[in-house]
Amino acid sequence: MEKEKKLIVDGKRADGRGMEDLRPLSIKAGVLKRADGSALIEWGRNKVLAAAYGPREVFPKHLSNVHKAIINCRYAMAPFSSIEEHGRSGPNRRAIEIGKVAKHVFENIVLTKQFPKTQIDISMEVLQSDGGTRVAGITAASVALADAGIPMKDLVQGVSLGRVEGQLVADLDKYEDNQGEADVPLIVSLRSREILLFQQDGMLTKEELARMFEMGFKGAEAVRAVQVQALKDRYYGPHELNEDG
C-alpha cells in the first residue's frame, strides 16, 4: 500500500474533513417487512442493515432465563462488502467478538426484565464496509429495536475514534483505520453519560484517551439527532414535524 501518502494536510483529512467531523450519515427505519424492527444506516461508504426480532419464544428452550429476556446478537460482513478480496461468508473470529460486545450493549439498554423467558434477536449485516462498521451497526440496531417497539433505557449510538499521523480523529474511514496508529470504537448512552462499548488498540496515553472520550460523546450527539429523525420519519412521515417534534 502507499504508506507514504499523507493522510492529514494543513489540518484537513484526505476527504476534506476536520479532525472531529463525521462523514455524511443517514438512517432509514422500517426497511424490512418481515422483521419486527429494522434500519438501514449509510455512513460514509458504509451500508449496514440491522434488524430485530422479538421478544419471542426461546430456542433452544434450555437457554431461557426466568428473570429476563436473553439477547442474541449477530454481526457479520458480506463476502462482497470490502474493496479487497472475496470474504468468507458468516461471522469470523473478529465478527464473533463484535457480536459479543454488541450483545452486552443491548443487555444493558433493553429492559430485559419485562420479558422473562423470551429472546430478542438482533442482526447487523455489513453490506458495504468503509471503517467503523461495528459502531454503524450498533447505531442502526438501536433504531431497529426502537422500531420493533422494544422498551429501552435510551437510544444508543457512537463513533469510532483513532489516532492518525499523531492526531486524534473521529469517524475513521477504512484507509485511515488501516494506516492509523490507534483505534477506539465507542458506544455511549447520552442520557446516563455511560460508556457501553469500549474497545481499544494502539498505544495511548491517558490524555489521549480522555480527549477521545470527549470527542466520542460529542460525536454521539450528532449521530443521535439522525436516529431520532429516522424514527420520526418512520412514524409520522418525513417533513411533517418541526424540530421540536
Next chain:
Amino acid sequence: MAREADIVDEIRAEYVKDVLKNGQRVDGRELLAYRPFSVQKGVFPNAEGSALAKLGDTQVAAGIKFDILEPFADRPTEGVFTVQCEFLPLAHPTFEAGPPNENSIELARIVDRGIRSGECVDVEKFFIEEGKVLGLFVDLYVLDHCGNLSDCASLAAMAALTDAKIPKVEEAKIVRQEYSGALPLQRLVLSSTFEKINGTVLLDADGDEDAASEGRLVLAVSDDGFLCASQKSKRAAFHAEEILALFDLAKDKTAPLFRAIKA
C-alpha cells in the same frame, strides 16, 4: 433448565454480592488486590517457548511454536503473529470440547491485541525469503478456571514470549530444537482486569466473583506506561472518568507482575 453448575454459581454469586455490600470480599482481600501469583517458564521444552501462570487457583499454560508460512499479501515482508485460546473441558464444569466459542475467542483476541499494539514482537525480523516468513503461534491453554482468565492468560503469554527462542532456519526450513537466538521483545504488555459488581469495582475476580460480575474492563498496559488494548465486556457500563482512573491503577497493579516476568 439451567445446569446444576450454573445454579450453584448463581447461589455463590449472591453470597459474593452480600459480602460486598460491606465492602468486603469472601476471601478477605482488598478490593484492588491481586491474589498470589506465580510464573514458571520453560515448562514444555519441545515448544519454542512456554510458561505456566497461576493466579490464585486459576492456571493457564502458554506454548509457542514457530512455523514457516506464506506472508499476508498486503505485508509480504512481515512475519505472522497469532494468539489462540482453548478453554479445556477439564478447566470448568461448564466448559465443553469443540470449536472456540465467543468467550475463548474474545480472550484470545484481547491478549493478541495487547501484544500486537505494544509491538512487543518485531515481525519484520521474521522474513526468510520471498513468499516465506516465520509465523509465531501463541497457544493459551486454560487449565483451571477460578476467575480472571484474562490476566492469567496475558501473564502466561508474555512469560512464554520472554522464554521463546527463534528456531534455526536452513534452506527455508526450520531445524527443530536448534535455535538462532532468544526472541527479542521491544516491550512487555500485561493486562489488569476489573469487575463491577453492584457498582463496586474490584480487581482480579476469583471464580465466584467472576460469576457475580456484571461488568468487566480489561486494560492491557505496557511496561513503559502506554495503554495498548482495552475491552469493556459484560453488560454493566463504565463512566469515562472511571476508565481513566482504572488506567492509572492498571499501571500500578501490573508492576509486580512485570517484575516477576523479567526475573
